[in-house]
Amino acid sequence: MNQILDYNELLQKGQKAKEASRTLAVATSEQKTFALLALSDALRQNVTEIMAANRRDVEAAKSKGTSDALIDRLTLTNERIHAMTDALADLAGLHDPIGDRLNEWDRPNGLHIHKVRVPLGVVGMIYEARPNVTIDATGLCLKTGNAVFLRGSGSAIESNRTLVSVIRHALEKTELPSESVQLLEDVSHETASHFFKLNELIDVLIPRGSKRLIQTVVREASIPVIETGAGNCHLFxxxxxxPKMAIKIALNAKTQRPSVCNAIETVIVDEEWFILHGDQLIRSLLSADVACRIDPMVANLYPDLPVATEEDWRTEYLDKVIAIKIVKDVDEAIRHINHYGTKHSESIISETAAHVHRFFQYVDASTLYHNASTRFTDGEAFGFGAEIGISTQKLHARGPMGLEALTSIKYLVEGTGQTRR
Incomplete structure (x- = not known):
């Protein structure tokens, strides 16, 4: 009986989101800007309530023995909430892409064709922990005239309920429908399976979270999916x-925030560089409390450190753990990355232009860096405002997804009575 009720709730909320999306599709830029600023103000005014709800989630997660890395993803601090409010205000000031005329041309038969940007419709978000995604997704979707149907994880349910309540109360004071934002509060796997198949009500699914979550959505969904997020990233x-630059970047890319998808999980080192500077690199990582898994090739030099296994090359640790791979040259590094990477973010530290060019040509990933940390793969760092995810696929959108990634196109064809023979 509960499953039937839950499915009815799912359908009702999906229908409300679909209805709201029709209103949002024709909302003006001014209406959307006003709404985003109203949401930003509402978050500021409700920080105490939001923090209290988040503390309940964090305490529940700790009681279950959740890892520190996942606790970090779940936790909202004053600073993080204010960053969310600032992101909404910044988003309000960005160009609204809806209605942009991308191209226009005339055909010999007199038809005039316009290609314009339009919203996707209803965006279904499936995500784990990270309640900031609730705000990021809402802001980006509203700015682009899309309704959003949120399905967070049970670990963040109190935070998400409170955030969506704040959002909807704020929208009631604007010209955008409060039904534009829906939250699926039943976080059971059974209901999620139904959610993945609401083709008539949801236009696209965007999963954010673990590799397991993303693969589950890709495998089970009948709705089109934008595959995002899993980040087995490398620094070569x-x-x-x-040496100074390489070690500084390695430490930043691993330790600045190890629980996120653009942190590196493996550092690949040319053997000539390792002979000269490898010990300094490893000592620096260990001093930063990073657990190192050592390539078997140099394991005899570090008998106190565990030897890296095949599983380590494949693992997205999301924690202060790193695997260290020794290679003969840039080509071996490229082969390793293309075999084990998740097409997210990869970086090369080098002063040899030919090696950088080869790395950029042959590594298959959404974002490649030269002499910089992978931690910049982020919508805000790229100047997109907030991001809805980082696409690791090749269709429609790739890399950090900002406003344009949440749009489709429509052709407007003007004639003077033409018929086709």
Missing amino acids: IDRTAN
């Missing part, structure tokens, strides 16, 4: 890398 230190 070439033989001509500046």
Whole structure:
């Protein structure tokens, strides 16, 4: 009986989101800007309530023995909430892509064709922990005239309920429908399976979370999916890398926030560079409390450290753990990355232009870096405002997804009575 009720709730909320999407599709830029600023103000005014709800989630997660990395993803601090409010205000000031005329041309038969940007419709978000995604997704979807149907994880249910309540009360004071934002509160796997198949009500699914979650959605959904997020990212230190720069970037890419998808999980080191500077690299990582898994090739030099296994090359740790791979040259590094990587973010530290060019040509990933940390793969860092995810696929959108990634196109054809023979 509960499953029937839950499915009815799912259908009702999906229908409300679909109805709201029709109103949002024709909302003006001014209406959307006003709404985003109203949401930003509402978050500021409800920080105490939001923090209290988040504390309940964090306490429940700790009581279940949740890892520190996942606790970090779940936790909302004053600073993080204010960053969310600032992101909404910044988003309000960005160009609204809806209605942009991308191209126009005339045909020999007199038809005039316009290609314009339009919303996707209803965006279904499936995500784990990270209640900030509730705000990021809502802001980006509203700015692009899309309704959003949120399905967070049970670990963040109190935070998400409170955030969506704040959002909807704020929208009631604007010209956008409060039904534009829906939250599926039943987080059971059974209801999620139904959610993945609401083709008539949801236009696209965007999963954000673990590799397991993303693969489950890709495998089970009948709705089109934008595959995002899993980040088995690498830093390759070439033989001509500046030692000080390489170690600084490695530490930043691993430790600045290890629980996120653009943190590196493996550092690949040219063997010539390792002979000269490898010990300094490993000592620096260990001093930063990073657990190192050592390539078997140099394991005899570090008998106190565990040897990296095949599983380590494949693992997205999301924690202060790193695997260290030794290679003969840039080509071996490229082969390793293309075999084990998740097409997210990869970086090369090098002073050899030919090696950088080869790396950029042959590594298959959404975002490649030269002499910079992978931690910049982010919508805000790219100047997109907030992001709805980082696409690791090749169709429709790739890399950090900002406003344009949440649009489709429509052709407007003007004639003077033409018929086709």
